[in-house]
Amino acid sequence: MTSRIFVALDTPDIDRAKAIANRVRHHVGGIKLGLEFFMANGRHGVQEMHDLGLPIFLDLKLHDIPNTVGKAVQALRGLDPAVLTVHGAGGRAMLEDAKAAAPLGTKVVAVTMLTSLDENDLRTTGIEGSAHDQVLRLTDLAMDAGLDGIVCSGDEVAAAHKHWPKGFFVVPGVRPANGHIGDQKRVVTPRAALDAGASILVVGRPITGADDPDLAAREIGATL
Ligand SMILES: O=c1ccn([C@@H]2O[C@H](COP(=O)(O)O)[C@@H](O)[C@H]2O)c(=O)[nH]1
Numbered sequence: 001m002t003s004r005i006f007v008a009l010d011t012p013d014i015d016r017a018k019a020i021a022n023r024v025r026h027h028v029g030g031i032k033l034g035l036e037f038f039m040a041n042g043r044h045g046v047q048e049m050h051d052l053g054l055p056i057f058l059d060l061k062l063h064d065i066p067n068t069v070g071k072a073v074q075a076l077r078g079l080d081p082a083v084l085t086v087h088g089a090g091g092r093a094m095l096e097d098a099k100a101a102a103p104l105g106t107k108v109v110a111v112t113m114l115t116s117l118d119e120n121d122l123r124t125t126g127i128e129g130s131a132h133d134q135v136l137r138l139t140d141l142a143m144d145a146g147l148d149g150i151v152c153s154g155d156e157v158a159a160a161h162k163h164w165p166k167g168f169f170v171v172p173g174v175r176p177a178n179g180h181i182g183d184q185k186r187v188v189t190p191r192a193a194l195d196a197g198a199s200i201l202v203v204g205r206p207i208t209g210a211d212d213p214d215l216a217a218r219e220i221g222a223t224l
Helices: 014-024 035-050 066-075 092-101 119-124 131-144 157-163 190-195 213-222
Strands: 005-008 030-033 056-062 083-087 107-111 149-151 168-171 200-203
Touching (some): 005 014, 014 030, 014 035, 014 213, 030 035, 035 056, 056 066, 056 200, 066 092, 083 168, 092 107, 092 131, 107 131, 107 168, 131 157, 157 168, 190 200
Parallel strands (some): 005 030, 030 056, 083 107, 107 149, 168 200
């Protein structure tokens, strides 16, 4: 069975990204390229990674006015990532335009509340209420806008899945038991995230920061 782990290759160094991807390729279902990689290597870098033959998750978290986001998604044409992220907080028209501009085979998913935030952080951005409520609000918005799914933490994925049984649920911020948490605040184990309804898991530093990324990916995979 294909692994549901996407490894986050957060590096500006394309040679390092390729080296890690090649080391872990038999233990992951795909690779996630985010802002750090994209800023340094652009669409040509994404294409080079695509040529390794693994599904690409392009985590650009687009967030702007609808016209700008729609055109940005159009400008990615030819890369055809398996998954592309936009920010749910961009609003319904932005989400609709992103989805309309994306290739048919690309799942467009909305980031609800970053896993590096807690409810106190939410309050400082002017949003009162629980993480749970915020995630469900943006889950409903993404569903109504015709997106394919959302990004949320493992703490909310069960409730979001209940709201949207056919949705595609991406869960980052996963850590093996006793793993180093770093800047993440809403964290669960990979097993708990899948049990709660995650469709795929995003795992970065627990694999890329390990002395032996291949072994780390294999050990996480063995818990699933
Ligand atoms: O809410 C979110 C959305 C995206 N991410 C991304 O996932 C990885 C997580 O990396 P770790 O090293 O496993 O913490 C990273 O690329 C983030 O940009 C997220 O963490 N939370």
